[in-house]
Amino acid sequence: MFIEVEIELKELLLKKPFVTTRGAKTSIHQVFLSVNWKGYVGVGSSLLPPFSLAMKNQLLSIITEWNNLIRNRSPFEREFIIRELIKEGGTAFPFLITSLDIALFDLLGKSVNLPVYKLLGLKGDSNPVSSMSIGSLGEEELIKEIKLLKEYPILKLKIASFNELNYLQKIRTEYSGRIWVDGNCSLQPEDLEGAIHILEENKVELIEQPIPPGNYKELKKIKGSSLVKVVADEDCAKPQDLFLLTECVDVVNIKIHKTSGFSESLLMARLAKKIGFEVMLGCKTESVLGVTAIQV
Known part of the structure; x- marks a missing residue:
């Protein structure tokens, strides 16, 4: 056949x-x-x-x-x-x-x-708690969205500018759960110190890809400087990228569509853990079928 x-x-x-x-x-x-x-x-x-x-x-x-x-x-x-x-x-x-x-x-x-x-030789343990992503919004619209999603255990806020970090104080009056921030490369290296300060004040757990990829020295400066974990996304597409990120980030975000399939994703996840990174499994805005694949 x-x-x-x-x-x-x-x-x-x-x-x-x-x-x-x-x-x-x-x-x-x-x-x-x-x-x-x-x-x-x-x-x-x-x-x-x-x-x-x-x-x-x-x-x-x-x-x-x-x-x-x-x-x-x-x-x-x-x-x-x-x-x-x-x-x-x-x-x-x-x-x-x-x-x-x-x-x-x-x-x-x-x-x-x-x-x-x-x-794939995996244990099939229960999936870790996932986050709900919220796109970049104005403060008033964002607060409305937060109120609708306040039952979710983790909210990931995507930002498009440093100014949006100032919404966190108002968000904390409406939401007491875990917060992650996805910088989407929107910050500049000179913004990092101030950004980390705001994130700490509002008990944000991590910031993902705060600055454009390739700024390893700048990431290294903030890693470990606070309790806020630093996550690589755009900086992490292939297994060889992991070696450039040692001492720069705490977590790597692995996405099946970036690595071209299960095999490479699994290789990256295992290698990342060996090196000492925590691993986040991510997705883009995609179909239910695409999102389901990462849960394997």
């Missing part, structure tokens, strides 16, 4: 705009891949840039080429399949590789009647 990959591109509308330093999103674009083999179907998805008709036709053509290359393979040759497709230019479309890797693992699990976490 041949392996066959099918592709579907979708634009998913958001209930409300999600604002970050990169602008306001009202919808997201997703690629969904399904892999068929012996009556089993594995599915995977990833974010992709807004697609045009030309891009859609190009991706359909790529999937046709992939089917010709792997049709005689089985999902048990997953590593070989991924390696061969990368050699054939798959790195130009990392979202396809990510989706395929997830779909192949899903297919493997279904074919042997095992959950994917067991295929």
Whole structure:
């Protein structure tokens, strides 16, 4: 029985705009891949840039080429399949590789009647408590959102400027739970000392990627200077990035879509723990299928 990959591109509308330093999103674009083999179907998805008709036709053509290359393979040759497709230019479309890797693992699990976490050699312990992200908003609108979400144990506030840190004092009058702040690269190195002071005053546990990537010396200055943990996101995309971040951050945020699949994500998580980092598993604004994958 041949392996066959099918592709579907979708634009998913958001209930409300999600604002970050990169602008306001009202919808997201997703690629969904399904892999068929012996009556089993594995599915995977990833974010992709807004697609045009030309891009859609190009991706359909790529999937046709992939089917010709792997049709005689089985999902048990997953590593070989991924390696061969990368050699054939798959790195130009990392979202396809990510989706395929997830779909192949899903297919493997279904074919042997095992959950994917067991295929990966994981314990399957209960998932840690997750945070609810809130996009960058004006103070009044943010407080309204906080009131709606005050039952969540952790809120992650995305900011687009230093000034938004001043909202924390008002937030603390409405919310007593755990707070994380995602800087989204919005601060400058000279802002860090003042930012840490405000975060400490308002009992914020961590700040994620406060400044643009590559500023290792500046991150090193604030790591350990307070109880506020420093998290790398944009600075942490591949395993080799971990070695640049030693003594710079406390936590690394690993996202499947950044690492191009389960295999690389698991490698990064294990390596990060060996080095001494805490590990956060993150996602983008994506489909339920994409978010579910990180819980494996």
